[in-house]
Amino acid sequence: MAVYLFNHKNDLSMNKVCVWISVVGLFFSSAAMAQNADTIVTMRGKLVAHVKEVTPDLIAYTNPNESVIYKIERGAVSKIVFASGRVEKFADMKSLAKINGAFDWPQVDVATTEYETKGLYKIDLISTKATGTTVYSSVTKVQERAINKLKMAAAIMGGNLVYIKNEALEGNIQSEHGGRTSRAQLLGTVYCSELLDESKFKATLKEGDRYTIISKIGLRNNDADIQSIKTANEEVEINSVQSDKGFIYLTLTIDGKKSKIVHRVLSFSDTRILVAYREGQAYYNLVLSEKTR
Numbered sequence: 001m002a003v004y005l006f007n008h009k010n011d012l013s014m015n016k017v018c019v020w021i022s023v024v025g026l027f028f029s030s031a032a033m034a035q036n037a038d039t040i041v042t043m044r045g046k047l048v049a050h051v052k053e054v055t056p057d058l059i060a061y062t063n064p065n066e067s068v069i070y071k072i073e074r075g076a077v078s079k080i081v082f083a084s085g086r087v088e089k090f091a092d093m094k095s096l097a098k099i100n101g102a103f104d105w106p107q108v109d110v111a112t113t114e115y116e117t118k119g120l121y122k123i124d125l126i127s128t129k130a131t132g133t134t135v136y137s138s139v140t141k142v143q144e145r146a147i148n149k150l151k152m153a154a155a156i157m158g159g160n161l162v163y164i165k166n167e168a169l170e171g172n173i174q175s176e177h178g179g180r181t182s183r184a185q186l187l188g189t190v191y192c193s194e195l196l197d198e199s200k201f202k203a204t205l206k207e208g209d210r211y212t213i214i215s216k217i218g219l220r221n222n223d224a225d226i227q228s229i230k231t232a233n234e235e236v237e238i239n240s241v242q243s244d245k246g247f248i249y250l251t252l253t254i255d256g257k258k259s260k261i262v263h264r265v266l267s268f269s270d271t272r273i274l275v276a277y278r279e280g281q282a283y284y285n286l287v288l289s290e291k292t293r
Contacts, residue, residue, distance in 0.1 A: 037049060038050060038051045039081040040059065047061070047072075049061040049070075059080070073118050074118075075119065096193045102155045102217055103226065104155055105154070107160070108159065109160065110150075111162070111164070112163075112164055113163075117189070120192065120193055121193070121194075123191060126150065126189075126278075128150045128153055128281075129185040129186070130145040130183070130224075131183045150186050154188070158264070158276055159190035161193070164186055164188045165187050165188055165189055196246075196247075196268070201241075201265065204270060206241070207239065208237065208238065212236065213233060214231070214290070215285075216284065216286050216287075218283060219282065219284075235256075236252050236253065238251075239252060239253055250262070250264075251263070263276070266285070272288065273289075
């Protein structure tokens with residue numbers, strides 16, 4: 001008859017060893033799964049994932065160690081680097097410039113197909129127009145001026161790409177009773193490729209903070225270029241901070257009066273905020289500085 005002797009202390013030690021081995025095994029298993037994952041390269045960065053399906057419109061994937069299936073638009077993906085080493089490239093995405101202010105408008109890209117906006121964040125609709133200075137003005141030149149104004153408005157609104165949705169062009173009309181110059185009117189949608197860090201903003205700035213307007217620029221319907229607008233260094237107080245779809249909005253009291261306009265934050269630091277807003281077909285930036293507590 002076999003006799004088995006058990007030592008309680010040894011049993012506990014063995015249990016600890018087993019648990020330790022399980023944890024180590026899980027760690028190496030997770031690491032191995034991560035190493036064997038695919039890499040989806042998008043305009044916003046890289047996703048380490050397991051690609052499940054690629055269709056003409058979507059790419060389905062799961063995150064490592066998870067079973068939930070996510071989908072991303074194929075137009076927002078530059079390429080997939082599979083764990084096997086195979087690389088599948090898709091249509092090249094636009095390399096968009098970082099816009100640091102309205103005067104960076106020449107770097108705003110223009111899209112003529114909606115496909116080019118895939119993976120970007122929609123900001124707003126904008127509209128601009130231009131007319132010839134004489135009845136001999138070229139419609140091509142007038143169109144170019146309207147496009148430039150569209151890019152200016154996009155930069156003021158914080159966008160680095162504008163998609164032209166509609167374009168109306170009319171050439172010169174000359175007659176014995178006078179004439180009419182060429183004209184162009186454009187309607188576009190502004191997009192940006194990056195969003196602000198909302199948690200950092202709320203940690204840096206808060207309701208009740210006070211500023212001074214030190215700069216104001218605008219592009220109004222009949223302006224040919226961005227205009228610097230004189231300010232009286234009005235005092236500003238932040239009434240509320242709100243967010244929607246990744247964008248940060250402020251309501252302000254300016255010079256003692258609550259503004260009905262909602263201002264969108266484009267950039268910020270400990271001492272300065274750049275905001276954008278529109279009034280009809282006019283687009284504006286305010287630089288708020290000299291914060292006091």
